[in-house]
Every structure is written in C-alpha cells, then in structure tokens.
Amino acid sequence: MHRPVIDWFDEHARDLPWRRPEAGPWGVMVSEFMLQQTPVNRVLPVYEQWLARWPRPADLAAEPPGEAVRAWGRLGYPRRALRLHAAACAIQERHGGEVPDDHAELLALPGVGEYTAAAVASFAFGRRHPVLDTNVRRVFARVVGGVQYPPNATTAAERRLARELLPADEPTAARWAAATMELGALVCTARTPHCARCPVTARCAWRQAGSPAHDGPPRRGQTYAGTDRQVRGKLLAVLREATAPVPQRDLDRVWDEPVQRARALDGLVADGLVEPLADGRYRLPLT
DNA sequence: CACCCGTGGTC
C-alpha cells in the first residue's frame, strides 16, 4: 500500500508554508504546535505573522510569554502558546538556539509529546519515526483494521502497526508519514470519506467489509457551552485585546455567575496565562 | 486512563 499512497501524495499534496524548504525546523515546530487540534485554514494566517515576527527560537524567547499568548489570537487552547514560548526558551538554553533533531531531546521540550516529537524529527529532519496522529490512526483503522474509527486512546497495537508499516529507509519513511497524514486529512476523512478518490480503496479492509458503521461505546464528545473553558476563553479574550492592565470589573462583565467566573480566573492564573497585579488588576504574563 | 484545556466551521 506504500507505493500508491506515496504516489498519490506526490500528486495531491497541498502546498503548505511549513512544507516549503525555507520553513526550516523552527517553522515546522511552530506549525505543529498550532496544528494541535486546530484546522489548517485557521492556522495559516497566524503562522505567517508568527514566523515574520519571530523567525528564530531566540526571537520568541526574548519576548514575555504574554506576547506569545496575544499573538496566538483565537487559535484556541492558549496554553499551547505558553508552551511554545517555553520550548523556545529551552531551545535557546539547552540547544544553542537550534531546534534539536533527536526524538528524545524534542520530547523533553515543553508542549512536545510523542506525536510532535516524531513529526518534527520526520518532517524537519527527514528522520525515521512512526507518526501517529488522528489522521494516520483513522487511515490505519480503516485500511488495515476494517473499522470506521480507531480506539479513543492510542493503543500499543496501533503503535506496533505504525512501526511495522514504516519504510526502512529514512527519506521514504518521512514521505510515508506525510502521505498517510495527508490521505487522512483530504480523502479518508472522519465524516464522509471520499473513497472514490482513494489510492488504496481496492485493498481497504473497511471498504471490503461494506463500510460498517462504528460499533461499540460512543466516542466521547466535547461539550463546551457553559463550561469553564468557555469562561476562560471570554476572560482571556478581554486580556488579549487590552493594551493596559485590566480592572476586575472589566473581567466580571464577561460571565454573570461569580463562582464559576472566579474559578476560571484562578485557573488562568494557576496556568500562568494571566498575571494578577498587586493593585487588583490583571494582564497577560510578563514573566 | 479519563478528563481538562478554545474556537469556529460543517452537515
């Protein structure tokens, strides 16, 4: 199944800025942080601004973390901005300002988990690592496993399969990783897969089985309305827009339930996303 | 391992 997928990728791969050679390892790393749970289309403009402002890890590390949170805009999960800033600081301190090419060293950086470490090593440095993101897991679940969706959490069996399917030589392995991700993103999509355009539809186990619907416990959905996350989002939006420290009363206006509002604000402070001042006002963190 | 963490588009 490797040849057809890689050939398909050669013809249909999107021209994304972090795939251009000039993006470099730092560009790849920034894109991977931003793409964690955020769609490509919404990442694109923020990515361009980010790289223009902070073309090297050292440039970002030289700024207060709050500037990263502000520049993150509405990408969501703003702790990622904080972690990307912390990763830039660690790269500056531990790696002389250069993004490391070693999987273990990448994994040790803030905000870099198993997926991101493999992705950066593979896409930025051409190294050979199984890259298991939600797209690849879905492709494997269908083509190999014969089921509509992968398990809720990544299993040892999935990791073993990904390792077994990984091509032996480095350049092909990196190509394979990008190709399987792209196939999942463009063709083997979650909702309505485009099997007519799939290069491996003829040997897809799920297709051969008649595309049976997901069977088993319902996949955990995400609720949002009325949660602390929504309140945190509203509070942080006020602070992102502000150019000066914000009085408590301006934050109180975003949510009328005082207990939940206070809990959300406390959480933001605890996470380091918000800095309380001695005079009772709040701002994005300077340290 | 289950849950928490934002935001907006889609069907």
Next chain:
DNA sequence: TGACCAAGGGT
C-alpha cells in the same frame, strides 16, 4: 440546530 470534528499534551 446542535453534535461532531480539527496535525495533542499534561495530569
């Protein structure tokens, strides 16, 4: 219209 989904990580 509301549930589902999007290149996860940390605890």
